[in-house]
Amino acid sequence: MESSTRVLALKAIIWVVLEKKSLSAFAYPQDVSSLTKSLAFGTIRFYHQLNDIVSGLLKHSLEKEDLDIHCLMLLGAYQILHSNIAQHASIYETVDIADGLDKPWAKKLVNAILRQIQRDKDRILTQTHHSHPTWLLKKIKQTYPDNFEKIFIQNNTQAPMTLRLHPQHNIDTHLDATNIKVAPQARLLNQAVNVYHLQNFDKGSCFVQDASAQLAAPLLNPKNTDLILDACCAPGGKTTHLSELAPLSKIIALDSDANRLKRVQETLSGLVLKISRFFKEKHKHKIGGMGNILTKFYLMHPVQPLALFVVILISNYYANPKILAPWLPYKKTFSIIYGQCLNQVEHYSMSLAPS
Structure with a gap:
C-alpha cells in the first residue's frame, strides 16, 4: 500500500478529531481509493477504543501542536487491531509518515506504541470496549437494557455500500449488486467501489444512499x-x-x-x-x-x-x-x-x- 493512502486517511482523521468536523464533509479527491476511506472511517468508528489504548500507553500527553502524532498512532492502532493489512508493513509505513509531518523525532515514539499494541493484540481484543462516548453508552444502556449489546455491535459494523438508481437510467446490468424489495430503487453492492467508476455517476445515474433513507x-x-x-x-x-x-x-x-x-x-x-x-x-x-x-x-x-x-x-x-x-x-x-x-x-x- 502506498504511503499516500495513509497520509490522506490521516488528514481525514485530523479533520474529525482535531478540527471537530464531520467526516462526511471531508473533501476527498475524486480518485481516492476505497482503502483510504476504509482506514479513515474505521479509525473514527473505533476512535474511543483506540484513543483509550494509545492514551494508556503514553507516559504523558502530547503537546497541542503534536496531536497529529496522536492521530497517526490511532491510525496505526486501527490497522493492527481491526484490519487485514500485514502488520509489519502497516507499522513501518505508518511510522514513516512522521517524516512527512516534519516530526522525525516522533518515529521512535510511534514505533514503540504500535509495537506494544501488536504484542498485546490478543489481550486487547478479548476485552469488551463498545467504542462509544460515555454519555451515549449510559443513555443507550438505560433505554435499551435488553438490547444495548446488539446496538453497540451494529453501530461498530461497517455499513454496506448502497446505491439509489435513477429511474430514468439503466445501469443495473453493470452492477454486481443485490436488490432490496422494500426500496425499489436501492441496490446493495456486493463490494464497495469508487463512485466515479460507476457508469454516468456524474450525470445522476445513481446516488449513494442507505436503503432505509430511501423509504422516506x-x-x-x-x-x-x-x-x-x-x-x-x-x-x-x-x-x-x-x-x-x-x-x-x-x-x-x-x-x-x-x-x-x-x-x-x-x-x-x-x-x-x-x-x-x-x-x-x-x-x-x-x-x-x-x-x-x-x-x-x-x-x-x-x-x-x-x-x-x-x-x-x-x-x-x-x-x-x-x-x-x-x-x-x-x-x-x-x-x-x-x-x-x-x-x-x-x-x-x-x-x-x-x-
Whole structure:
C-alpha cells in the first residue's frame, strides 16, 4: 500500500478529531481509493477504543501542536487491531509518515506504541470496549437494557455500500449488486467501489444512499405541483430523491451548515435536477417571499433548530394559528415527514394536525 493512502486517511482523521468536523464533509479527491476511506472511517468508528489504548500507553500527553502524532498512532492502532493489512508493513509505513509531518523525532515514539499494541493484540481484543462516548453508552444502556449489546455491535459494523438508481437510467446490468424489495430503487453492492467508476455517476445515474433513507421520499409522495421544504438537506440524498420522483416540483433545500449546503449545490450542479432555492438557516425568513405555499415538509435531525421549530409551529396551528411566523407559508392541508439521523434516546411527544 502506498504511503499516500495513509497520509490522506490521516488528514481525514485530523479533520474529525482535531478540527471537530464531520467526516462526511471531508473533501476527498475524486480518485481516492476505497482503502483510504476504509482506514479513515474505521479509525473514527473505533476512535474511543483506540484513543483509550494509545492514551494508556503514553507516559504523558502530547503537546497541542503534536496531536497529529496522536492521530497517526490511532491510525496505526486501527490497522493492527481491526484490519487485514500485514502488520509489519502497516507499522513501518505508518511510522514513516512522521517524516512527512516534519516530526522525525516522533518515529521512535510511534514505533514503540504500535509495537506494544501488536504484542498485546490478543489481550486487547478479548476485552469488551463498545467504542462509544460515555454519555451515549449510559443513555443507550438505560433505554435499551435488553438490547444495548446488539446496538453497540451494529453501530461498530461497517455499513454496506448502497446505491439509489435513477429511474430514468439503466445501469443495473453493470452492477454486481443485490436488490432490496422494500426500496425499489436501492441496490446493495456486493463490494464497495469508487463512485466515479460507476457508469454516468456524474450525470445522476445513481446516488449513494442507505436503503432505509430511501423509504422516506416515496412516503412523502411528492407531486409535480408541490412546493417542498427539505430542512437539514445535506448531503443531498433526500433532495435529489424528491426531485427524481417529482421533477417539476419546487424544492427548497435548507441547512444550518453553509459548507454542507455548498456541497449539496456542487453535487446537484452536474445533474439534471432542479432545486428552486438553497437557504442557510439564518436566511430562512426569505422562504416567505417566494410567493408560493408550502404543501409538504421533509424535516430531519432532532438537533436541527429549524426542524424542531417547524414541528412546534405546525403542532400548535389549530390551537393558535397566529403563532405561525410570516416566513413559513403553507396550506392548511399538508404532509410532513419528521425523521432523525441520530439514535435519539429522549422521547418527544407532539400533536400534529392530520393531513
